[in-house]
Each structure stands twice: as C-alpha cells, then as structure tokens.
Amino acid sequence: MTRPYFDDLPRLFAQNDTAALQAFGKHIHWGFWADPATADGSLEDFFQAAEQLSRQLLAHADIDDGLQILDAGCGFGGTIALLNGDYQNLHLTGININGEQVERASQTVQPQGSNQLNFVCGNACQLPFADQAFDVVLAVECIFAFPSREQFFAEVRRVLRPGGKLVLCDFLIPNSLGGLWKAFEGVTNYLVTRAYGKFTAEDNPPINFWTFAQYAQLAAATGLSSLKIEDITPNTVPTYPVVNRLMKAVDPSSTAATSGLAFLTRIGAIRYVILSYQMPLA
Numbered sequence: 001m002t003r004p005y006f007d008d009l010p011r012l013f014a015q016n017d018t019a020a021l022q023a024f025g026k027h028i029h030w031g032f033w034a035d036p037a038t039a040d041g042s043l044e045d046f047f048q049a050a051e052q053l054s055r056q057l058l059a060h061a062d063i064d065d066g067l068q069i070l071d072a073g074c075g076f077g078g079t080i081a082l083l084n085g086d087y088q089n090l091h092l093t094g095i096n097i098n099g100e101q102v103e104r105a106s107q108t109v110q111p112q113g114s115n116q117l118n119f120v121c122g123n124a125c126q127l128p129f130a131d132q133a134f135d136v137v138l139a140v141e142c143i144f145a146f147p148s149r150e151q152f153f154a155e156v157r158r159v160l161r162p163g164g165k166l167v168l169c170d171f172l173i174p175n176s177l178g179g180l181w182k183a184f185e186g187v188t189n190y191l192v193t194r195a196y197g198k199f200t201a202e203d204n205p206p207i208n209f210w211t212f213a214q215y216a217q218l219a220a221a222t223g224l225s226s227l228k229i230e231d232i233t234p235n236t237v238p239t240y241p242v243v244n245r246l247m248k249a250v251d252p253s254s255t256a257a258t259s260g261l262a263f264l265t266r267i268g269a270i271r272y273v274i275l276s277y278q279m280p281l282a
Ligand SMILES: C[S@@+](CC[C@H](N)C(=O)[O-])C[C@H]1O[C@@H](n2cnc3c(N)ncnc32)[C@H](O)[C@@H]1O
Pocket: 026, 027, 028, 029, 072, 073, 074, 075, 076, 077, 078, 079, 095, 096, 097, 098, 101, 122, 123, 124, 125, 139, 140, 141, 142, 145, 146, 147, 198, 199, 200
C-alpha cells in the first residue's frame, strides 16, 4: 500500500525534495487563510497558512511565559517551534508515536532562551507523564488517527492541572448528517486511511470522523468543560489543491481521498473545527 503523505516524507526529505520540505518539513497539517481569496496556490503561501493554522489554535490556549505545554501527535514539532520562538521559560513536550518524526523534531527544533524542550516517542492515548503535569495540552490535526478519542481525553484529564486547557482541531460531521454519514463512513475511512496512512502502527484503527454531538458527549463524560467551538472550514479550503498536487506527484491514485474530502467540505458534509476545553478549577 502506498501512502505518500507520511510513508514517503522521510524519503523525500532525505532526497532534499524542496517541495516536500517546504510544504511539510515543519507542519503536517492544513493551512488557515484569514482571507481564502488571497491564496495563490504556491508552496510558500501554503507554508505561511500552515503556520497560521497553529497560531489559530494557540489563540485558544491562553499561552503565557512559564507554562508546561504538551503537544500530542506533535509531528515534526512545528507548533512547538512557534511557541519556542514566541515565549520564554516554557517547558515544551512533544509526543508522537512515529520515531522518525520524533527524531526529525529533536534535530530541527532547538530550545531558545530559557525554554526547555523534550520530544518523546509514545502513544498519545497512554501518556508517559505524571498526573497534573501540564497547563495546556494541544492536539493539532491528529486526534482522528489516535487509537481512541475516549482514551485520549481520559489521559488529558489525568495530565492536566486544575483549570488547564485542551485545544485540538478535527474534521467534524454536522449532527444533522450523522445518520446519513453511517452509509459513507466505511468507504471514506478506507480511502482516507489508504491515502494518508495510519500514520503510525499497522494495528491502529482507520482514520475516522466524529460528529459535534459525539464531542459534546465525550467532554461531558470526561468532566471537561467546552470553552469554544470555532468552525474555520472556509479558511482551510485553499489547502486541497496544494495537497492534491503534491500527492499526485508521488502517487496519482492517492488523490481520490483528498478530492473526496474537498468535495465533502464544499458541500458542508465535513467541517474543519477548533475545539477548546478546560479542566475544572478544583
Ligand atoms: C496530520 S499529522 C499532524 C502532526 C502535527 N500535529 C502537525 O500539526 O504538524 C498527525 C500526527 O499524529 C501522529 N499520531 C498518530 N497516532 C498517534 C498516537 N497514537 N500517538 C501520538 N501520535 C500519533 C502521527 O504520527 C502524525 O504525526
């Protein structure tokens, strides 16, 4: 099975493929354009939009100097690199299940000033950290690949301090389409997983999508309060042609999933959403 998005990135980086490095050398996620009409389809423009997507999430997290922050599913450490450049005296920890990504993050992101950095290879659903170790947990465009959203939330509840925040982004299905979605779920999950890979271990479940209602139920069951739900779908749309072009160069058959996602996004069946939650204060 060819999975150009992840399996091929280390190979392309090793070959000094400038397109792959520019598009995905730092962040492996969609872009955010404040004004999507300004998107010009270039890789530089996509890179800036990917930086902005991380910043959109960070705006929900009330980051300040001195915090202990965990980036779960940190990829190549792009969001940690932004925090590292903007704040002081942070304890920044990135965890990712894929050793190659952790190695690249450790090599490319070096601590600035008084910040401390730690990249760990491990599973976001079995966090190797003490209870109440963090003020903020981030999960940038990765929770759909984790073995279980329920296990991840339970782990976040354990490692966050009272009043601490969880900020994540995910592709969500509108509640009104939840029933209909069941009919397409199997084929969509298969195509997306085939194109983007399981990111990690072969025994991971397929990438899968949740509704807004499922998140509300999970937060209530976990005891986290929902702070804000920001639907940024229109701001991410210029991502699709850029990613499709890059993937097509590696494996033309893999573009079906991205084209399918683009279509479902256009008709409103998939929304790109930032969700933030807070731990109880006591
Ligand atoms: C789309 S990428 C996003 C990476 C990074 N957050 C970013 O925004 O650049 C999804 C990431 O989730 C990671 N991942 C998948 N399952 C994981 C797990 N169980 N624990 C930790 N990381 C995981 C993948 O290896 C991949 O790096």
